[in-house]
Amino acid sequence: MDQKIEIKDLDLFYGSFQALKAVSMPVYDRQITALIGPSGCGKSTLLRCLNRMNDLISEVRITGRALLDGVNIYDRSTDVEGLRKRVGMVFQRPNPFPLPIYENVVYGLRVAGENDKKTLDQTAEKSLKAAWLWDQLKDKLHQPAISLPLDQQQRLCLARLLAVEPEVILMDEPCSSLDPIATAKVEELMLELKKDYTIVIVTHNMQQAARVSDFSGYMLLGEMIEFGETKTLFTNPSQKLTEDYITGRFG
Amino acid sequence: MKLDPKNTQRAAVAVLGSATLLTLTALIFIIVFVLEKGLPVLNWSFLTGAPQDMGRAGGIFPAIAGSVALTVLAVLLAAPLGVGTAVYLTEYTRESRLTAIIRFGADCLAGIPSIIFGLFGFILFVTILKMGWSLLAGGLTLALMILPTIIRTTEEAIKAVPLSYREVSYSLGATRWQTVYKVILPNALPGILTGVMLGVGRSLGETAAVIFTAGSSLRMPASIFDSVRTMAVHFYLLAREGISAENAYGTAAALIIAVLSVNLLAYWMMNRMVAKRT
Ligand SMILES: Nc1ncnc2c1ncn2[C@@H]1O[C@H](COP(=O)(O)OP(=O)(O)OP(=O)(O)O)[C@@H](O)[C@H]1O
Ligand SMILES: [Mg+2]
Numbered sequence: 177m178d179q180k181i182e183i184k185d186l187d188l189f190y191g192s193f194q195a196l197k198a199v200s201m202p203v204y205d206r207q208i209t210a211l212i213g214p215s216g217c218g219k220s221t222l223l224r225c226l227n228r229m230n231d232l233i234s235e236v237r238i239t240g241r242a243l244l245d246g247v248n249i250y251d252r253s254t255d256v257e258g259l260r261k262r263v264g265m266v267f268q269r270p271n272p273f274p275l276p277i278y279e280n281v282v283y284g285l286r287v288a289g290e291n292d293k294k295t296l297d298q299t300a301e302k303s304l305k306a307a308w309l310w311d312q313l314k315d316k317l318h319q320p321a322i323s324l325p326l327d328q329q330q331r332l333c334l335a336r337l338l339a340v341e342p343e344v345i346l347m348d349e350p351c352s353s354l355d356p357i358a359t360a361k362v363e364e365l366m367l368e369l370k371k372d373y374t375i376v377i378v379t380h381n382m383q384q385a386a387r388v389s390d391f392s393g394y395m396l397l398g399e400m401i402e403f404g405e406t407k408t409l410f411t412n413p414s415q416k417l418t419e420d421y422i423t424g425r426f427g
Numbered sequence: 428m429k430l431d432p433k434n435t436q437r438a439a440v441a442v443l444g445s446a447t448l449l450t451l452t453a454l455i456f457i458i459v460f461v462l463e464k465g466l467p468v469l470n471w472s473f474l475t476g477a478p479q480d481m482g483r484a485g486g487i488f489p490a491i492a493g494s495v496a497l498t499v500l501a502v503l504l505a506a507p508l509g510v511g512t513a514v515y516l517t518e519y520t521r522e523s524r525l526t527a528i529i530r531f532g533a534d535c536l537a538g539i540p541s542i543i544f545g546l547f548g549f550i551l552f553v554t555i556l557k558m559g560w561s562l563l564a565g566g567l568t569l570a571l572m573i574l575p576t577i578i579r580t581t582e583e584a585i586k587a588v589p590l591s592y593r594e595v596s597y598s599l600g601a602t603r604w605q606t607v608y609k610v611i612l613p614n615a616l617p618g619i620l621t622g623v624m625l626g627v628g629r630s631l632g633e634t635a636a637v638i639f640t641a642g643s644s645l646r647m648p649a650s651i652f653d654s655v656r657t658m659a660v661h662f663y664l665l666a667r668e669g670i671s672a673e674n675a676y677g678t679a680a681a682l683i684i685a686v687l688s689v690n691l692l693a694y695w696m697m698n699r700m701v702a703k704r705t
Pocket of ligand 2: 221
């Protein structure tokens with residue numbers, strides 16, 4: 177299996193607080209990798225390192241490397257906007273722009289300079305189809321996105337991301353504001369998307385990690401305690417700390 | 428004695444309610460007073476005619492033109508500068524001692540009496556830069572005067588745009604500038620407009636700074652190098668010099684109607700914008 181991303185000895189400081197401690201981890205191509213661990217252990221921070229979203233926060237210092245297809249994304253010469261088009265993100269809360277559905281989906285194309293109506297239309301349709309929204313939304317593309325139910329909003333955000341054709345999709349607790357039925361749908365969708373995309377998901381929900389992911393990493397206080405195949409990690413963890421967390425004795 | 432929460436609630440409603448009522452009464456009283464005295468004078472020929480005999484007779488058309496020209500000029504100069512500064516301070520710089528000083532400076536400038544701006548404009552624009560009493564000198568001075576307000580209201584409006592919009596925009600590969608003009612400015616527009624309208628109101632009502640820098644010529648201005656008289660200045664001179672109390676009130680009524688309609692227009696535009704974006 178190919179490594180899409182390889183994280184090597186990554187340290188991250190928020191001011192003087194060290195949120196990531198020498199984290200190393202592979203992310204395999206076209207697999208789903210789950211990050212689990214108690215609240216505040218650094219899952220979101222690690223995820224946001226992979227598309228350099230932490231650059232937006234002042235007083236963040238990062239050392240170490242994260243290789244995307246073998247190239248360090250923390251190189252000085254990295255084109256950060258280009259990186260973010262390749263490594264996209266779905267956020268915890270559905271966050272469509274206060275714009276029509278259509279404009280939300282084509283936002284990424286527009287900022288990339290695409291103005292051809294036909295290309296935009298085609299991409300919008302393709303992305304909405306890929307997020308299983310086309311049938312419900314095709315007749316109301318010009319209605320405000322905010323008026324959609326939450327689960328459709330979240331899949332719209334996914335469609336908006338798919339429109340820029342990323343290679344890696346980062347998801348930070350994408351189902352935390354959804355009900356079980358909508359959650360099941362997103363999980364099913366993830367398994368479908370796995371054919372074309374590499375996915376990294378942060379989740380609080382242990383069953384979710386077990387259900388969808390191929391690989392899992394258990395984090396605690398900024399350290400990667402254990403990383404491995406989900407099957408193994410959940411049934412036969414090598415670390416005592418992991419076992420405690422998984423069996424619910426801690427966390 | 429223990430206070431019964433129900434009674435304190437009632438007391439609070441009474442106090443807050445009467446405060447609101449008092450404010451409204453004062454506002455309505457002023458408007459009614461001015462309109463009552465001024466409306467009888469207001470008619471088409473008063474609004475469109477040229478003043479005669481220093482304003483004792485005739486209309487106020489040049490003063491209306493002066494007010495419009497000066498305000499438009501001031502806003503055209505101050506709005507881009509103010510919005511640009513606010514965007515720079517909020518989106519392009521990290522919080523530092525320097526931004527704090529700039530902000531503090533803007534707050535201080537906003538509180539300086541307008542006559543100081545008038546004096547400054549007179550010395551710099553009218554005298555040193557040899558613009559004379561002119562629309563240009565007046566417009567520049569008023570622009571400086573309303574700039575701090577526009578900067579600060581725009582800053583607040585920009586800060587109120589949810590962080591998540593910025594994050595999404597960046598995460599989709601947008602540059603800082605694309606994020607600013609596609610996401611931040613459109614969402615901050617109602618707030619920015621509020622700041623601009625405050626500036627319009629201040630410009631329309633200003634007298635001291637205008638007399639010092641734009642003069643008080645009663646002729647129609649032909650270029651930005653001509654002196655103008657605004658409605659507010661016209662009113663002030665008519666009343667102050669005892670030229671015509673009647674026409675002074677007529678001018679005041681026209682001014683009040685102008686300010687009210689500008690505010691109503693802005694209110695309507697803001698509502699439309701907010702409605703369109705949700
Ligand atoms: N912008 C920030 N500035 C300073 N400290 C931060 C910042 N963001 C996160 N932290 C700290 O870094 C640590 C890791 O935070 P992070 O959000 O990555 O945790 P998490 O594992 O995603 O938690 P959760 O499950 O609650 O989302 C926490 O202790 C948090 O307080
Ligand atoms: Mg988190």
